[in-house]
Amino acid sequence: MRSTNRPLGVGLLAAGPVTQAVHLPTLATLAERLHVTHVMGVDPDVVATVAARVGARHSSTVEELLADKSVDVVAVCSPNSLHAEHVVAALSAGKRGVLCEKPLATSRAEVEQIARAASASGVPLVVGAMHAYDPAWTAAKESWGDLPDRTHLVRSRVYLPPNEEFVDLATDLATGSPPPVNPPTSSEQQPSAVDLLRGCVLGLATHVIPPLRHFMPGRARVVSAELLEPFGYRLVLTGEGDQYGRTAELFALLPGAWEQDWTFEAWAPDTRLRVDYPPPYVLAGSATVTLTDTKGSVCGWQFPSNGYQAEWLHLADVVEGRTELMIDVPAVLDDMLYALDLADDATALLKAAS
Incomplete structure (x- = not known):
């Protein structure tokens, strides 16, 4: 069993509303077990602000966060289309645990990729279906x-x-500056x-x-x-x-x-x-x-x-x-x-x- 002299370090992939409104407040109530050490985000102003709130490092790439030795557990809070890619990267990076917001994947091919990475790494994986x-x-x-x-x-x-x-x-x-809005040029571009x-x-x-x-x-x-x-x-x-x-x-x-x-x-x-x-x-x-x-x-x-608290504590117990x-x-x-x-x-x- 791992020594509990220090809380597990958490790295958050993305700095958007789910990170800010769900995971940061939740982890703040579990400070004896889990502590945010690194936040990754694509908007430099937003990620700097979010990281400063918890005294964490910040970066703009997944690679930088995964290379951070203070990160024991990775939370994947990026857009749905990136979940599988980021989960595979986190499982393969030698981290001790991964929590991924739902949905875990958007296709069967992505599920297969995650299955292979999870089997090869043996890293515990929790999906954030908090209910x-x-x-x-x-x-x-x-x-x-x-x-x-x-x-x-x-x-x-x-x-x-x-x-x-x-x-x-x-x-x-x-929040950062909103991206420029380019209206669709044809009905085919509408979902x-x-x-x-x-x-x-x-x-x-x-x-x-x-x-x-x-x-x-x-x-x-x-x-x-x-x-x-x-x-x-x-x-x-x-x-x-x-x-x-x-x-x-x-x-x-x-x-x-x-x-x-x-x-x-x-x-x-x-x-x-x-x-x-x-x-x-x-x-x-x-x-x-x-x-x-x-x-x-x-x-x-x-x-x-x-x-939210229960899923994080459970992952900490598993790790x-x-x-x-x-x-x-x-x-x-x-x-x-x-x-x-x-x-x-x-x-x-x-x-x-x-």
């Missing part, structure tokens, strides 16, 4: 018994105001409905995949798909070859005009699980989880800490040899492939309907 590490969720898992085997309906609902509202609550966002739906599934529905797979573990088939404006989706899934006839309804709409409503529910004939998630970005404690049966018995869980990965690398890769399957199914239905 999978939420303390109330993990506590409920120990008590729900065979509920996943008996579940016949799963429902996920995400209705959120603009992200900027939560970011403003979490931090004073450092298609298919591209938008795929982005919705990979960018938002990936939050749902870890809990969904507890209750619909096999291959799921999308039987209905709709793109919602301005950003969202409505999907209906069935378990392929599932003797229990499981169905899942996944709904998301952003930005909403009312208060947040982010829930996950699973029904069996005599039991219902309900998870009410806290607001994203801010440190608002854990989800509230209730388990109710037809006799009126109710169990409930809620904790002061949240999934220091205190525990094994809660969600191992093969399961992480399977979750990503499951999400890609859903995206393919949904976009195929949308194409067929157009």
Whole structure:
């Protein structure tokens, strides 16, 4: 086991809203275990400001951050299209752990690249789907018994105001000069409905995949798909070859005009699980989880800490040899492939309907 004389050094790849509003505030609450030592960013003014807030070094390239010996753990917070490239680089750089924001990848080829790098390096990898590490969720898992085997309906609902509202609550966002705007010269340059739906599934529905797979573990088939404006989706899934006839309804709409409503529910004939998630970005404690049966018995869980804190502490424990990965690398890769399957199914239905 590694000595804990000093906190693990964290290097943050990218200095945007997720780094500033999620990871810096979270890591500030875990200073005895984790400390930001290096921030990489492409905007020199922004990265300098962000790094100065935590007394860290800053640089403009991935190579500089990965060469920094004070960095034990790398957090990949770059744009989605760069996640796989940066994860592979971090896994191959001799670092002790990697946390990647979701989605882990955007294609099967990228999943295969990550799988090879993870196998060769043996470095632990955690994906920042914070709900999978939420303390109330993990506590409920120990008590729900065979509920996943008996579940016949799963429902996920995400209705959120603009992200900027939560970011403003979490931090004073450092921003650079906006890039020049060049309007598209033809309609072909506008994102298609298919591209938008795929982005919705990979960018938002990936939050749902870890809990969904507890209750619909096999291959799921999308039987209905709709793109919602301005950003969202409505999907209906069935378990392929599932003797229990499981169905899942996944709904998301952003930005909403009312208060947040982010829930996950699973029904069996005599039991219902309900998870009410806290607001994203801010440190608002854990989800509230209730388990109710037809006799009126109710169990409930809620904790002061949240999934962001739990995922970081879990990775620190793994790196220091205190525990094994809660969600191992093969399961992480399977979750990503499951999400890609859903995206393919949904976009195929949308194409067929157009």
